Amino acid sequence: QMYSNVVLNLDGDILEHILEKMKESRGVHNDTDLTADDLKELVALFKTKVKEELGHDFPMDPKEQLWGAIGAVFSSWMNARAITYRRLNNIPAEWGTAVNVQSMVFGNMGDDCATGVAFTRDPSTGEDYFYGEYLVNAQGEDVVAGIRTPQPINKDKHKPGDLPAMEDVLPDCYQQLVKIRDILEKHYKDMQDIEFTIEKHKLYMLQTRNGKRTAKAAVKIAVDMVAEGLISEKEAVMRVAPEQLDQLLHPSLDPTAAKTVVAKGLPASPGAASGQVVFSADDAEEAAKIGLKVILVRVETSPEDIHGMHAAQGILTARGGMTSHAAVVARGMGKCCVAGCGDIKVDYASQQFTAKNGLVFKKGDVITLDGSTGEVMQGEVPTVQPELTGEFGQLMEWVDGIRRLKVRTNADTPHDSQVARDFGAEGIGLCRTEHMFFEGDRIMAVREMILAADLDGRKRALDKILPMQKGDFLGLFKVMKGLPVTIRLLDPPLHEFLPHTDEEIDALAKEMGVAAQILKAKVESLHEFNPMLGHRGCRLAVTYPEIYDMQVRAIMEAACELIKNEGYEIVPEIMIPLVGEVKELAILRANAMRIADQVITDYGVKVDYLIGTMIELPRAALTADAIAAEAEFFSFGTNDLTQTTYGLSRDDAGKFLPFYVEQEIYPSDPFVALDQVGVGQLVRMGCELGRKTRPNIKLGICGEHGGEASSVKFCHRIGLDYVSCSPFRVPIARLAAAQAVLEEK
Amino acid sequence: QMYSNVVLNLDGDILEHILEKMKESRGVHNDTDLTADDLKELVALFKTKVKEELGHDFPMDPKEQLWGAIGAVFSSWMNARAITYRRLNNIPAEWGTAVNVQSMVFGNMGDDCATGVAFTRDPSTGEDYFYGEYLVNAQGEDVVAGIRTPQPINKDKHKPGDLPAMEDVLPDCYQQLVKIRDILEKHYKDMQDIEFTIEKHKLYMLQTRNGKRTAKAAVKIAVDMVAEGLISEKEAVMRVAPEQLDQLLHPSLDPTAAKTVVAKGLPASPGAASGQVVFSADDAEEAAKIGLKVILVRVETSPEDIHGMHAAQGILTARGGMTSHAAVVARGMGKCCVAGCGDIKVDYASQQFTAKNGLVFKKGDVITLDGSTGEVMQGEVPTVQPELTGEFGQLMEWVDGIRRLKVRTNADTPHDSQVARDFGAEGIGLCRTEHMFFEGDRIMAVREMILAADLDGRKRALDKILPMQKGDFLGLFKVMKGLPVTIRLLDPPLHEFLPHTDEEIDALAKEMGVAAQILKAKVESLHEFNPMLGHRGCRLAVTYPEIYDMQVRAIMEAACELIKNEGYEIVPEIMIPLVGEVKELAILRANAMRIADQVITDYGVKVDYLIGTMIELPRAALTADAIAAEAEFFSFGTNDLTQTTYGLSRDDAGKFLPFYVEQEIYPSDPFVALDQVGVGQLVRMGCELGRKTRPNIKLGICGEHGGEASSVKFCHRIGLDYVSCSPFRVPIARLAAAQAVLEEK
């Protein structure tokens, strides 16, 4: 039937129709329900039809059949689908295709026949144990089909009531297989996934290939094989896929525990967590203060929820995609998050949410989230903690001996910084000071600044923020103990600090004691059509220099204090965002130096500091030679650089980006893996131009790509000094950086 | 006093204080009210103070004074302000500065002395007439100060009651001056602006330089001088600043007419117009239908007002900047517009606006706008029409003989296309089909399409739009008579076609017979945070291919019909916007070719067509080699390319862009003059990469830069085939293109 269609080009429906009629007349549903006689009759009908349609007999000579099949494979290379596929994927037509001709063995010729699959080590734990299943008197597809239950090949995993193990039934073949296992592992120097068939007591190997495995197994197998002398340390480092490590770094659900899944959303940030449901950031914070574990459930989150997200064990949102605020922030915190869970309906008024099946969860009810699968479960499901020593620790030691790229972290709090240090971070590559602006009482001072009518008013408000910001930096510097710390000055547009709905505005107006109308007018005047491309970053500071002045003072006072009083060695790195034109940086750098030098003089200590910029706009990359004259370091902000280079808003792309990735219009989500062809070209250009002007300029990356393996390798190849990523991705970046070194040889 | 400050570095306030005290004691206000004796006394006081402050006498030796002054000029090169200025403007310090030492002549030594200024031709009309003014017994500053009224130099402009002309008073000097006029024009081959002084009957020339002139004078002088054999045609072409032409291409206020200015806004689109005030686009259209001239007054305009803007003589808005919707669209239409006029308060409810002085204008009252100055005037002020033949026509004939760049126009209607052809456009470089989506009843069909639940519903709605779109293209092709026409397929995000306020949504829901809730939900689901970077352009067509299918069908049916029935020669150019990745284009081009070829087959005619793309995202420019494989032409969309390269939203930049330009952080508004360093680098790269893949690829530009002189010259230098600009800027682009050729020699 397939031959007629694929080789003879007979319309597939023609024979299918005959088959359907036959099944109908026999009153059966499945092809396999037809008897041998039925099939014989069917074949005769098929042959007649083929002759009728094509004008010649169905070829019965096996050689003729074989040549026909070979010809069909070759000509498939030039069919319309293949041509389109090649055109879209830039595959030259002249490559051609190959044909593999094999003879068949049969595992279903009696009870001295069998078929099976095996892994040379346990693919789940990595244990050095021959792990496999087989079926007597069966073909390969029977193992997969699930009609008969395959049995373990070796008897020690045998449970009462099981059919006998292959070790018992076909001991000679089993022993032969064990020997082959050894030969294959020695030859391929890796765990193998093998398929075999036994035809009348004779063992045939059908296939062997490197076996898929869990992260845990990958690490264990690699480290074990070094100990066994099979592979070198470098080979071991190449054996673990960096992205896999993510599984190892978060708590995960105990695989043996029972669970009741009540909803499913997007697996937005890995890990598992249980806690009582709360519906507001403030509630989360209060509960955390008295030691309760909570899950923050929101329709979606905004920057004002950050303190609650910090306090919670996990975050669940009803709306938003993999790149929504909740998802991005949670990943940054290494906190588990299920986002865009359309299965639940959140009702803030009654403080409850309803799952798809109608089950209602009230404030205080316990749920469990699995951020690696997107599952939401009723009650508490036990979790297991990650194991970062043992084989993992050994592997990472080798990794650190190999890599050239430094790995820093994106962190805004002492807590995150400590987590990152524990994961091996060698400094902070991006501290986003605006996160500090939302915390506690300072948001009120920030709003006071925004609403101030004049410079004096703004300065009065900034004076209130200064000691708090200084405290933030003291905390960070202490945790980082002299490691480099890059602090980015205020970046978002001011309207992000103000409420937007009428009710919120009224409430805030009352709280601040200003007329709601004034507040509303301010919110309106700050409104932007495209905030991503708006009045933010260094543009804010060019028009309101007093904001950065305060921040630079806070940074330098914190550094000077620790240097003077506690003997720290700190070289603060002050980073000015969203520069597109060198003159912006020239002006702001001069301002910053004036303040910094004055603080240094006031403290009477010797302190070095660096002033640099983000390269996150195409124009910055294109004019990096000019910008480098004013910058002591560049940090490539590839999140925004991707948005501007593609003209693609991360907040809005949800409507078509998944479709683009699925259709392979984009090879992958460019916000996950750096687009090396386009965005990467600008990064490379920025490096080259920057070094042309200032050969010793420090170059790093602080977009989320800094923690994605293929992007980290790209950063290595173009010669960056460091990557910076969220704390939980630091080990991934370390591993990728080591692999990049090994791959270039 | 100035010497003490500038040369001796004495604080300026010190002597000023003595002067102020002296004036106070004499009870006078102006320095010039002090008597000679007062001044003598003052000088003595100054000298004493200088000695007291500096410890040495004020230098009285002229040579010493001169050397002091020379030294001060040289050392000014290294002061802080000069250093900063040089750093910001990339001027090398080693250039140094020059000092010019001149001896003085005196025009105020008696009645045989005089001083004056003159233009060798009339700077306002260009007439070959010696135009100048003088004062007997006076120095240069007396002419400028306005205390005495200068007299004409020649007697034929003499009016009764005037003081005698120089021709009468100092006839020998006058004759000498007339001869010098001739010598200078022959030498400099340009109209001169001269300053002269007569000391005791002896004529001294103080200065001569090329004189500033109006556009009209520039054209006339250039063309006359060719006739006089003074300059070549090429030199004449170089003599007129392209931007100046703008003055000549629009009606302007009769300079002799009286006017009452009641408000002032931004000069958003040049020209002058009078008409009755209306407050809605529909009213404008109705009034225009019965032959009334109207001025459309709005708080701001939106795409739904386009038909009213077309119908009106001019547009006045209370809000929005030079790049607001009203300003951009009005410039495109060549219609006068005063935007962002904060002096007026518009009240739609009572159908009136109030000017700053309290004057109220009701619907139907007549006002006049001057879009070149931003003035709003009461009543009708007479205007004069532009003169496009005569010297202007002659100059443009030379221009067209020189230039290599083709000049096309951005036009969406037969009317605009005709205007552009009259201005010399050689095709349409950008027809924005979305403008057609807003007109008349089709907006309802568009909304029906957006609200449709499925593909079938969308197709039904699109079927209604098809004949209307086809009609649009028939109109355009007919006006353009075989010249190239580039049609851009739908570009804006769908939410632009839906209303946004609750009231508008409710009204539309009633009109469409759908539940307001459904409409509201759709509006909400289409909302974007950054629509500029959102689901629009080719991204819409990748997800909803049926929209472009309809548009391609409409284009091809229109073309085939005219070719078949009326013998036209048309090669439609179909342009796909917002491509960032070649696969988008590959998919959409295949779709478009399928439809186009089918229409061609249906009509049974031979038609060529081109499919190309906008290069308007940095990634498109960076990957132009790949994109060129699927594009037969590129049109650089430098508006969007500027927005994405700078990360700068044109709609939001008003808050800081004027400050940036004023502070010279940006050399000019990058939405007006193409940023050659950054954005231009991408354009250049796009050209080079595009030609590498497809050597004969057609290259053009269709951003607003296509009508700005420095940008047009850049386009010439990097080898584009054409520029495209709004109809009224076509002559500017033609002239700039010719100058670009002449400048490269």
Ligand SMILES: [Mg+2]
């Ligand atoms: Mg950024």
Ligand SMILES: [Mg+2]
């Ligand atoms: Mg565009």
